[in-house]
Amino acid sequence: MNRRHILAAGLAAPFLGTGRALAAERMVGWISPESVQATAPFFNALKAGLNAALPAGGEPVRFLERYDVNTPALAAAQVAELQQKGVRLIVAQGAATVPVVAAKPSVPVVFGYSGDPVVAGIAHSLSRPGGNATGLSFMSIELNPKRIDFLRTAVPGCRKIALLSNARHAGEEKEIAACQSAVQPLGIELTPYRAQNAGEIRTALAQALDSGAQAIVMLPSSSMVQLAPTAAADCIARKVPLVSGWATIARAGALLTYGPNLQEAYKRLAVYVVRVLGGAAPATLPVEQPTVFELVINQKTAAALGLALPPSLLAQADEIIE
Secondary structure (H helix, E strand, O other): OOOOOOOEEEOOOOOOOOOOOHHHOEEEEEEOOOOHHHHHHHHHHHHHHHHHHOOOOOOOEEEEEEOOOOOHHHHHHHHHHHHHOOOOEEEEEHHHHHHHHHOOOOOOEEEEEOOOOOOOOOOOOOOOOOOOEEEEEOOOHHHHHHHHHHHHHHOOOOOEEEEEEEOOOOOHHHHHHHHHHHHHHHOOEEEEEEEOOHHHHHHHHHHHHHOOOOEEEEOOOHHHHHHHHHHHHHHHHOOOOEEEOOHHHHHOOOOEEEEEOHHHHHHHHHHHHHHHHOOOOHHHOOOEOOOOEEEEEEHHHHHHHOOOOOHHHHOOOOEEEO
16 A cells, blocks of 8 residues: 655744734645655755745745655545645646646646656646646756766767666657767667666666666666666676766766756746746746756766776766765
């Protein structure tokens, strides 16, 4: 049975005048497909963003949190329950976004979503979503060539790359195309491995390693994050570098990651929460993409792989894991 957590995170203190009643609070739902522990950095970043974005003396915000919401039926049930409890808005995190929007809540939805919301069918366009949901998409297709460039700097002799893709992640085909375009003029062979679920991802990784891949590029998604520790360990055991897009994956053992700073993105998401609570229509608020990116290098993994990373690469890192 999926665990459900109903927690209240008070952001009231900086904004609540003495004696203000609890009834004056604005209740906001938070729905995540992951555990409290896995989601804490992003939820805490959202709260920090709210502390900065909410006007002093304004109505406080209280969150009703739901975790491990990882099926469409559970998402629909949680949406109905949160609305019954009187939330004014629902923040959908990660893979919960699509089923939450599909449940057609009567209250607005603000999302932090790693996929392409247009491909997923939850927005008509990034510039004008047109429905009852808006927020941030963390998919940064244009970063793929740079990520491959960092890999080539770390492993100059790499000529055979396996691309590990979650086929159910909206927009993955665009990411694959960007990677293929990046390697085409470089004489590098790039083979995509598309997988539908965790079991298939593990099988695809084993096939890629057995095929003689000299590096693995893991397109980032929540499924890949969950498998990152095992994938990184398997790659290290075979002396094959693993690279991806989110810092969490580097901290799990990948050689390097380059992509959006997700905690900064969730701080930015707080601005959307404040604007929608203030009456802005999600239909007309453009879906944003991150503007703060980070290169994270795992030196411990580099040592395990027998790689001496060039100083020029290390100098560009925003974080080096020793």
